[in-house]
Amino acid sequence: MASVDTTEPFVRTDTDVLVVTIATAADGTALAGDALVPAATAVRELDPGIGAILLRGTGANFCAGGNVRDFAAAADRSGYLDDLAGRLHRLVLALRAAPVPVVAGVQGWAAGAGMSLVCGADIAIGGPSTRLRPAYPGIGLTPDGGMSWLLPRIVGASRARNILLTDATIPATDAVRLGLLSRLVDDTEIAGTAAELAHTLAAGPRAAMAAIRTLLDRSATNSLAEQLDLERESIAAAAAGPTGREGVDAFVAKRRPQWPR
Structure with missing residues (x-):
């Protein structure tokens, strides 16, 4: 895989689409905590020329969840996660309130907060290698990013309990069947298809x-x-x-x- 230009801003405008990069290869595709505040601000203060929002990761995965090594290294783990979840939640609420569609291009893993952001998107494009996983129980934590609210509304209460409590890995075909992904394309086409869709929506009514x-x-x-x-x-x-x-x-x-x- 080609190296990622980590100098690229987390939030940028591509003509009529607001592009938000939530994870890069620089941190092993963990959630980019530094992106959350500028992303939430950009979404809340959306330029009138913007007609869609594109969520993406620029590494092998859409987002592998929070950086657990950072959790472990924090002097006050509770305070650290309280702050991180607060920043994530401001973005989740801003996306929900946005007057434009939200598209996610979901390559590789969408775990933890990454899965929450997929659940909150209007349309999520994946590929055969896409995998979703709550990931919270595996490290003894509980969901954030709205997963406990969004997931039952997508898959139903019973399936949501099973997925969360068993920390289930959801392959791409099951994710489409359950409504977590909107459709599948070839893995190499995820980014391009998601971007094209975002521009198409932005050009619409x-x-x-x-x-x-x-x-x-x-x-x-x-x-x-x-x-x-x-x-x-x-x-x-x-x-x-x-x-x-x-x-x-x-x-x-x-x-x-x-x-x-």
């Missing part, structure tokens, strides 16, 4: 995508009646907005829509 993310989030706690009311309000508001007007007009005129930015 951004107002509609933001509203769809809101609807999906609200559905977790709404009753059916409440969700139907929210859907009615949302589609009516979309029809009155520039994105909805352009989409309908383009369809009738049989032309490609020119989505407002």
